[in-house]
Amino acid sequence: MTTPDHPSPAPQPASTAKDLIYRSPLALVAGVLLLALACWLGFDALVRGHGRTPWLALAALILAVPLVIAFTLRPAVFAGEDRLRVRNPFRVITLPWGEIASLRSGYTNEVVANSGTKYQLWAIPVSLRARKKAARGQSRAAAASRRGDRPGGPDLGGFGLFGGSGAGRDVPTRAETDKVMDDLRQTLERRGETPSAQGEVTVRWAYEVVAPAVAGAVLLGILLALG
Known part of the structure; x- marks a missing residue:
């Protein structure tokens, strides 16, 4: 289940x-x-x-x-x-x-x-859970695109601290x-x-x-x- x-x-x-x-x-x-x-x-x-x-x-x-x-x-x-x-x-x-x-x-x-x-x-x-997660990923990706950032967040020195994307943090945009x-x-x-x-x-x-x-x-x- x-x-x-x-x-x-x-x-x-x-x-x-x-x-x-x-x-x-x-x-x-x-x-x-x-x-x-x-x-x-x-x-x-x-x-x-x-x-x-x-x-x-x-x-x-x-x-x-x-x-x-x-x-x-x-x-x-x-x-x-x-x-x-x-x-x-x-x-x-x-x-x-x-x-x-x-x-x-x-x-x-x-x-x-x-x-x-x-x-x-x-x-x-x-x-439905996966769809909601993908929808949140689309929203974050769109917001990051408007800011000119990566979808995962700011890259703090390449270490991906505090939610930063670092190298290749995938954001699901489709279930x-x-x-x-x-x-x-x-x-x-x-x-x-x-x-x-x-x-x-x-x-x-x-x-x-x-x-x-x-x-x-x-x-x-x-x-x-x-x-």
Whole structure:
């Protein structure tokens, strides 16, 4: 969970042969920790539990593990030369660049198809804290520019004392997730009219996540109902 002093890290691109992949590092870390905790508690109950406890633990694991994976490890955005593939918790949406009307950033980041349908980009979360920090950086940079100073403040003998910039104190002027969206918009502008980037939007449900989660929920419900 993001704290006021520690904004969520921005998704980082990892280049492959064809696509740029954007994922949330914080979500990946949280997913690994949650899975480790769930497995530790679940397997402990399976091994040491008595009566219905092992069965309840098994049902809870079957339900919880797919959901944790779906909301933390699974989300990713794949930006290729011809299409944008959005892997959300329960769906995979493939949008040729020619079928994308816009990429919007508000309280969430989303892609809008030409049909008007909106799809949220789970892998690129918005950090309002980072946006406010970037806005303050823009204000400081503008004020320093008017004074003729460096953005970090006066350079006191090159030592950067009392907030001085010294050599290379960076002032963020754009939130990292907004920079990611800017990159995607540039790709849209560059590839949107390309013949190979045309086609239809496809949506596929992630049954590999939905099916085990539903099975776990049904099993857990039956066990609880039987008392």
